[in-house]
């Protein structure tokens with residue numbers, strides 16, 4: 001479904017490249033963890049898959065079509081859902097209105113369905129009271145869970161998440177990864193999660209390690 005085709009990336013000079021000649025495939029209905037040392041380039045790689053930045057070499061393909069041909073703006077709007085630690089939600093809105101707005105913007109098949117949105121929030125442990133408050137009044141971990149619920153309300157088939165459990169305790173971490181597994185297996189999406197936590201990687205279907213500028217399959 002999503003393919004990294006001979007991808008290379010460096011910030012300043014090619015001799016300082018984070019990775020080169022990366023060839024990876026991500027299938028729908030499957031979850032993937034990406035692990036690796038701090039500074040190895042995981043977030044950078046995820047931002048390429050999400051169409052937030054362009055690779056210096058190679059291309060990202062969605063079902064055989066390069067995403068720059070689809071257009072990165074169009075790709076981000078219609079095909080990919082992003083859960084990043086910051087710049088996530090509309091700050092002046094409630095969780096419920098964040099989801100309703102995201103569904104409207106992306107023309108989701110659930111557009112306008114408030115009860116569906118509320119259900120997804122409940123699945124992520126957001127209470128009926130919390131979902132009506134301004135999101136800024138929620139904790140970091142709660143805000144992240146709202147962002148995960150948002151991916152469940154939109155039709156984008158690719159879901160990428162950067163350290164989605166970074167702010168959560170053990171129990172909530174397990175719940176959140178179980179939800180991601182459902183997004184992959186029940187909604188048949190392609191879920192790609194960057195994580196530091198071995199337990200999180202172990203719960204995903206597959207795991208890639210980024211080390212010494214290369215990705216290797218660990219699981």
Ligand SMILES: Nc1ncnc2c1ncn2[C@@H]1O[C@H](COP(=O)(O)OP(=O)(O)OP(=O)(O)O)[C@@H](O)[C@H]1O
Pocket residue numbers: 011012018036037038039040041042043044045
């Ligand atoms: N905008 C930038 N300009 C120059 N260098 C950058 C930029 N963003 C990141 N880097 C460098 O690129 C490298 C990879 O950064 P990246 O954020 O992708 O790592 P990461 O694997 O996600 O790390 P962490 O686990 O700490 O989040 C780091 O050495 C970082 O300093």
Ligand SMILES: [Mg+2]
Pocket residue numbers: 042043044162
């Ligand atoms: Mg990172």
